[in-house]
Amino acid sequence: MKSCLTLGALLLLAGCAATDTLPDRPLTDGQAYLMTLHVMVDDPLRAAELRNALRATGVFENVQTGAGKPGDYSARIQFQSGREIPPMPVIFLSAATLFLMPLSNGIDTRTDITLLHEGKVLKRYSYRNLTHKYTWLLDQGGEMQEQNIQRIARAFAGDLRQDQLLPTASPAQ
Amino acid sequence: MFRVFKASALLLATNIVSGCISQPAAFVSAPLQPAANEPTTYLVGAIGPQYLGDGGAATNLRLLIRKRGSINGAAALWEGDPRPTPADIHEPRAAGSVFVMPLKPGDYELYNFQFWSMIYTPGLGSRLQSREAREEFVLPLRLEAGKAYYIGEFRSVCSQVTQCFFAWSNQMPRDTVIAQHQVPGLPVLQWLPLDLDKAKPFILPVDKQTSPANAAAETHP
Numbered sequence: 001m002k003s004c005l006t007l008g009a010l011l012l013l014a015g016c017a018a019t020d021t022l023p024d025r026p027l028t029d030g031q032a033y034l035m036t037l038h039v040m041v042d043d044p045l046r047a048a049e050l051r052n053a054l055r056a057t058g059v060f061e062n063v064q065t066g067a068g069k070p071g072d073y074s075a076r077i078q079f080q081s082g083r084e085i086p087p088m089p090v091i092f093l094s095a096a097t098l099f100l101m102p103l104s105n106g107i108d109t110r111t112d113i114t115l116l117h118e119g120k121v122l123k124r125y126s127y128r129n130l131t132h133k134y135t136w137l138l139d140q141g142g143e144m145q146e147q148n149i150q151r152i153a154r155a156f157a158g159d160l161r162q163d164q165l166l167p168t169a170s171p172a173q
Numbered sequence: 174m175f176r177v178f179k180a181s182a183l184l185l186a187t188n189i190v191s192g193c194i195s196q197p198a199a200f201v202s203a204p205l206q207p208a209a210n211e212p213t214t215y216l217v218g219a220i221g222p223q224y225l226g227d228g229g230a231a232t233n234l235r236l237l238i239r240k241r242g243s244i245n246g247a248a249a250l251w252e253g254d255p256r257p258t259p260a261d262i263h264e265p266r267a268a269g270s271v272f273v274m275p276l277k278p279g280d281y282e283l284y285n286f287q288f289w290s291m292i293y294t295p296g297l298g299s300r301l302q303s304r305e306a307r308e309e310f311v312l313p314l315r316l317e318a319g320k321a322y323y324i325g326e327f328r329s330v331c332s333q334v335t336q337c338f339f340a341w342s343n344q345m346p347r348d349t350v351i352a353q354h355q356v357p358g359l360p361v362l363q364w365l366p367l368d369l370d371k372a373k374p375f376i377l378p379v380d381k382q383t384s385p386a387n388a389a390a391e392t393h394p
Contacts, residue, residue: 027242029280033313052309055284058242062311062371 018144022129022151025158032168033061034161038068041077046149050077053146053153059161061169073166074116081109081148084132094136102134105141107148113156115165122165127152198258198270201247205240207277212318214278217352217362219326219344220251221262221269231304231337233289234329238314241280249274249327261351267328271351273359278318283367284309286375288329288337304335310372314365322365323348327376339376341369 037060041047047065054063068074084106094101113125131148135141160166198220207213216238222230232253239246249272252258262269288304316322326344331337349362369376 029242048307055309055311056239056242056244058280058282060311065308 018131018133018147020129020131020147020151022127022155024151025154027057027059027154027158027161029058031161032170034059034166035073035169036060036062036064036068037166038064038066038072038074039077040065040067040074041079043079043081046079046081049146049149050079050153053149054157056150057154057157059157070118072117076114076116078112079109080111081107083107099136102136104132105135105139105144106130106132107141107145109148109152111152111156115160123163125156125159127155196250196252196256196258198251198261198272199247199249199274201274201276202245204245205247205276207275212278213275214316214318215321215356215359216247216249216274216276216281216314216316216324216365217272217321217348217359218249218324219262219269219271219348219351220249220328221267221326222251222329222331223340224266224268225330225332230331231288231290231329232301233287234327235287235289236283236327236339237285237287238274238281238283241282241313247274247276247281262347269326269328271348271355273321273352273356275356276316278316281314281316283312283314283324283372286327286339288331290331290335290337292335302335304337306375310375312367312369312371314367319360321352321360321362323352323362324365324367338374340379341376342379 037054039047039051039054041050051063051065054060084104086103086105090103094103108130109128111127111129113127115122115125129148129151131144131151133141133144135144218236220234220236222234224230234251236249237246238248250258251268251270253268258270260268261271285306289301290304291299292302293299314322314324323345326342326348327339328342329337330340343364345362345364352362353359369378
């Protein structure tokens with residue numbers, strides 16, 4: 001009986017955790033920051049969120065808005081994000097069970113990033129992340145949305161560090 | 174049975190009352206808290222409001238710090254009623270708490286703040302509102318084991334309750350005494366320079382007084 005309850009609880013918890021198609025990139029601690037990156041995003045509503053996600057990677061000395069001055073490095077980001085909402089009959093069914101039946105929810109994000117220096121394209125990066133989670137109707141999925149963008153930001157920061165296209169800044173204090 | 178009930182009731186009442194009286198000025202999330210025998214580093218500073226004549230003041234202030242590249246964080250906070258942080262600083266038209274934050278050694282970042290204020294809207298009543306930087310900043314903090322670092326005093330100045338910034342100054346001599354009183358055996362405080370240009374216009378340095386510590390601040394911008 002106890003083992004059945006434990007298994008049930010584990011399955012419930014596992015089902016409620018968000019899953020991502022893009023693997024998480026562990027970033028090594030203690031390395032020097034990369035130079036300041038100027039980031040332009042084609043979606044003004046999500047631009048600050050994307051830049052904050054890049055700042056939170058701990059890879060860049062600074063992440064600023066706009067194109068920057070001559071000699072600065074910049075990234076142009078094309079961002080498309082769509083939401084997968086369950087069909088209406090399922091939503092009604094969930095409502096009929098007082099929202100005890102979890103609903104399948106997903107965010108599909110495609111991000112194309114062009115790295116530029118002195119007007120020249122250094123490299124193009126492309127990422128797609130489908131974050132999926134079983135949520136209750138009243139769960140707006142804010143955490144899922146945050147996780148979706150953070151995965152992409154960490155993947156880009158990891159690739160940039162690996163490619164060594166951006167010089168390192170002066171050592172951290 | 175009655176004794177158990179009585180003891181539980183007393184414990185509950187004590188917890189409720191102590192919880193209502195005060196709270197520490199530093200909050201560290203569990204993954205960043207050093208264990209008893211682990212190497213420890215300390216981040217020290219002061220935080221509090223400056224009350225202006227006709228302006229409002231935030232009722233709850235927070236400086237947000239995170240482990241570099243991690244979701245784990247810590248916060249320095251000042252709060253008035255109902256759960257005030259210690260009233261360590263007594264100055265005219267000002268209040269403040271000195272925070273001593275024990276952390277695991279490593280790379281950290283000061284990245285944002287929060288000003289919580291009570292906003293009154295006619296017809297809707299009062300509600301708490303938080304203000305923070307929409308675009309975060311990155312102020313690196315490299316903290317080594319066995320050392321204590323001082324990062325200055327952050328004093329909120331509000332022209333209205335919704336328009337606040339932190340006036341930053343160096344109060345190391347004053348805060349050293351308070352911090353060492355809070356944590357006996359605290360290592361000697363050393364100055365940790367912050368590149369505050371990155372945090373403009375949210376954190377602005379002010380020349381409050383001339384002191385040897387301020388002179389050190391000028392030589393290490």
